[in-house]
Amino acid sequence: MGEAFLKLEQLTVGYGANTVLHSIDLAIRKGEFVALLGSSGCGKTTLLRAIAGFVPPSGGRVAVSGREVTQLPPDKRGMALVFQSYALWPHMTVAQNIGYGLKLKRRPKSEIAARVAEMENLLGLQGLGARKPGQLSGGQRQRVALGRALAIDPEILLLDEPLSNLDARIRLTVRHEIRALQRRLGITAIHVTHDREEAMVMADRIVILKDGHIAQQGTPEEIYNRPASSFVAAFLGAENRLLLQAERLPGGSGGGIGEAVRIAASPVSAEALLPLAGRDLQSGPVEARFRAEAAELLPAQAGTAPVDGALTLSGHVTAVSYPGGQWRHGVKVGEADIQVDAPAAFAVGDAVTVRIKSGDLFLYPTEGGASRLAAMPPEGVGKRSAEVVEA
Amino acid sequence: MSILNSVSPARSGRFGIDLWWVPRGILLGALAFAIFGPLANLLIWTVTEKWYFPHALPLEYGFSNWAKVFAPRGNALESLINSVIVATVTVIVALALAIPSGYALARLKLPLRSLILLAFLVPQAFPELPVFVNVARMFYELRLNGTIPGVVLVHVTHGLVYAVWIATAAFAAIDRDLEQAARSIGASAPRAFMDVTLPLAAPGLMASAIFVFLESLDEFTGSYFVGAPDVNLMPLLLYSAGAGGNYQIASITALLLLIPSIAFMAIVERFLRADVLARVGH
Numbered sequence: 001m002g003e004a005f006l007k008l009e010q011l012t013v014g015y016g017a018n019t020v021l022h023s024i025d026l027a028i029r030k031g032e033f034v035a036l037l038g039s040s041g042c043g044k045t046t047l048l049r050a051i052a053g054f055v056p057p058s059g060g061r062v063a064v065s066g067r068e069v070t071q072l073p074p075d076k077r078g079m080a081l082v083f084q085s086y087a088l089w090p091h092m093t094v095a096q097n098i099g100y101g102l103k104l105k106r107r108p109k110s111e112i113a114a115r116v117a118e119m120e121n122l123l124g125l126q127g128l129g130a131r132k133p134g135q136l137s138g139g140q141r142q143r144v145a146l147g148r149a150l151a152i153d154p155e156i157l158l159l160d161e162p163l164s165n166l167d168a169r170i171r172l173t174v175r176h177e178i179r180a181l182q183r184r185l186g187i188t189a190i191h192v193t194h195d196r197e198e199a200m201v202m203a204d205r206i207v208i209l210k211d212g213h214i215a216q217q218g219t220p221e222e223i224y225n226r227p228a229s230s231f232v233a234a235f236l237g238a239e240n241r242l243l244l245q246a247e248r249l250p251g252g253s254g255g256g257i258g259e260a261v262r263i264a265a266s267p268v269s270a271e272a273l274l275p276l277a278g279r280d281l282q283s284g285p286v287e288a289r290f291r292a293e294a295a296e297l298l299p300a301q302a303g304t305a306p307v308d309g310a311l312t313l314s315g316h317v318t319a320v321s322y323p324g325g326q327w328r329h330g331v332k333v334g335e336a337d338i339q340v341d342a343p344a345a346f347a348v349g350d351a352v353t354v355r356i357k358s359g360d361l362f363l364y365p366t367e368g369g370a371s372r373l374a375a376m377p378p379e380g381v382g383k384r385s386a387e388v389v390e391a
Numbered sequence: 392m393s394i395l396n397s398v399s400p401a402r403s404g405r406f407g408i409d410l411w412w413v414p415r416g417i418l419l420g421a422l423a424f425a426i427f428g429p430l431a432n433l434l435i436w437t438v439t440e441k442w443y444f445p446h447a448l449p450l451e452y453g454f455s456n457w458a459k460v461f462a463p464r465g466n467a468l469e470s471l472i473n474s475v476i477v478a479t480v481t482v483i484v485a486l487a488l489a490i491p492s493g494y495a496l497a498r499l500k501l502p503l504r505s506l507i508l509l510a511f512l513v514p515q516a517f518p519e520l521p522v523f524v525n526v527a528r529m530f531y532e533l534r535l536n537g538t539i540p541g542v543v544l545v546h547v548t549h550g551l552v553y554a555v556w557i558a559t560a561a562f563a564a565i566d567r568d569l570e571q572a573a574r575s576i577g578a579s580a581p582r583a584f585m586d587v588t589l590p591l592a593a594p595g596l597m598a599s600a601i602f603v604f605l606e607s608l609d610e611f612t613g614s615y616f617v618g619a620p621d622v623n624l625m626p627l628l629l630y631s632a633g634a635g636g637n638y639q640i641a642s643i644t645a646l647l648l649l650i651p652s653i654a655f656m657a658i659v660e661r662f663l664r665a666d667v668l669a670r671v672g673h
Binding site for chain 2: 053087090091100145151
């Protein structure tokens with residue numbers, strides 16, 4: 001798919017003894033829309049600012065179409081940054097804000113006026129050119145900030161959580177507007193966000209950051225269906241977490257399904273034989289993650305018989321709520337609490353069977369053994385990412 | 392019954408508001424008297440020919456003292472012009488120093504910033520007299536005594552505290568994103584400063600200019616030791632008139648001293664308006 005347009009090699013950023021980014025390697029193609037996704041403090045904004053030239057790296061390189069820009073000041077990099085705060089200049093009008101970049105390039109007045117008008121039309125800001133930013137709504141300010149960045153025709157557009165200050169409803173439309181605009185202009189864009197859905201909807205490729213490292217990168221579909229680690233799975237909504245005992249079986253022994261993994265029976269789970277399907281597993285304790293909507297909830301009598309290629313758990317309902325669409329049930333499985341969606345509501349206290357198909361069950365090796373289905377509510381990583389996604 | 396009940400609270404409420412105006416009126420009157428009383432007294436003195444103790448008002452009015460002040464030997468015009476020149480140059484020099492240092496301080500990390508800002512207070516921590524006596528001695532050797540640059544230097548050290556503190560606050564109030572937004576779309580650092588930072592800090596810088604200007608007009612001790620008798624300034628004239636018990640001359644001089652202050656504030660206020668309005672609602 002063509003060679004890298006923006007290339008980061010071993011990019012490291014640290015403040016004093018505190019390293020914020022650890023040797024980030026990233027290659028972005030021309031015209032690609034990349035989302036940097038992560039919880040707060042993961043280094044995503046620092047990475048964006050390092051690319052823009054506002055944060056000096058302590059090591060590594062940044063190159064744009066083969067030209068190294070690591071040591072160049074922000075104004076010589078051919079990039080434009082849209083700030084989370086919009087950073088519109090309150091003493092200039094909308095037209096002056098948008099036209100400022102062209103004024104710097106000493107373009108003739110008529111050309112600037114034409115470009116400003118073009119931007120105003122593109123972004124639906126007609127008739128607001130003479131207003132000051134203080135007289136605009138949040139959505140309008142956001143579009144002025146975007147227009148100011150786009151007016152100079154940057155090679156790379158950097159977006160630092162530009163939607164986080166907007167109302168939820170406006171945010172949904174602006175997402176699509178920005179995405180459509182980026183496609184139409186063929187611009188390369190890097191978008192920082194903590195909102196998983198926003199990243200999924202807007203980006204060609206999502207880069208998930210954790211503690212200054214890239215946890216995983218790929219298309220939205222790849223990272224959603226094949227999260228590479230328990231952290232990524234939890235971050236992408238697989239909040240339910242169980243500790244299980246697994247045994248890896250060689251090919252041919254799994255009833256004709258190729259390499260397989262056998263989940264040992266426990267007081268609350270039946271033995272299950274699952275295809276390995278590329279999972280990186282050895283025999284031993286494993287951490288299982290799955291999404292509330294990916295599991296099936298059945299009455300205890302009907303579903304006790306284990307089904308091939310699925311994990312079956314038994315438990316009882318502890319809570320029922322209706323967030324819209326499906327009923328959400330809190331289910332106690334052994335010592336663990338999990339969330340499972342079902343089209344019809346069960347009563348609190350009902351004995352139920354939970355079934356998760358192999359494709360929806362993410363398994364990761366754990367460090368340190370837990371030989372039985374253990375009491376581990378989703379916590380730590382999972383809880384933190386849940387807060388961030390809601391924020 | 393129900394009508395009476397519903398009406399009476401409203402009426403008593405209205406009475407309550409009416410009655411409240413009595414203490415408020417007294418308070419406002421007292422405040423106005425505290426502010427304008429001394430000024431009125433000063434104005435009366437400027438046109439007084441004869442006024443002594445038990446009388447509440449002057450016995451004779453006249454303008455003979457104005458003639459004395461503006462007489463060639465009165466020095467009033469010369470010291471007024473000197474005062475304005477010194478104050479204006481002091482403002483220019485102080486701002487020229489305060490703008491870069493205030494900007495640098497505003498962008499520094501906080502503990503270091505407060506340390507340096509405190510250091511600017513050090514000249515204020517000592518009694519003025521011994522400091523200025525020594526300054527006068529040093530300036531005498533440097534041939535700065537009795538010159539306008541010498542007086543300006545003294546006034547600048549005096550006014551720099553306010554100028555730097557206010558300028559630092561003005562720059563610190565400007566979000567760095569605003570500068571970085573200019574940098575990211577192609578402005579060099581000085582250009583971003585001129586186009587974004589300076590206009591946004593202008594109201595604060597104007598305020599510090601007013602402070603420095605008024606401080607310079609008022610400053611007595613340094614002017615006395617470094618300036619007198621070659622550089623005559625208004626406060627010196629005021630002091631000698633007041634010390635001599637000549638309240639008429641002192642009052643006229645004081646009134647003259649108000650003119651540049653009010654004129655300067657009027658000018659600054661005109662400049663200020665557009666920028667302040669732009670910041671409203673931001």
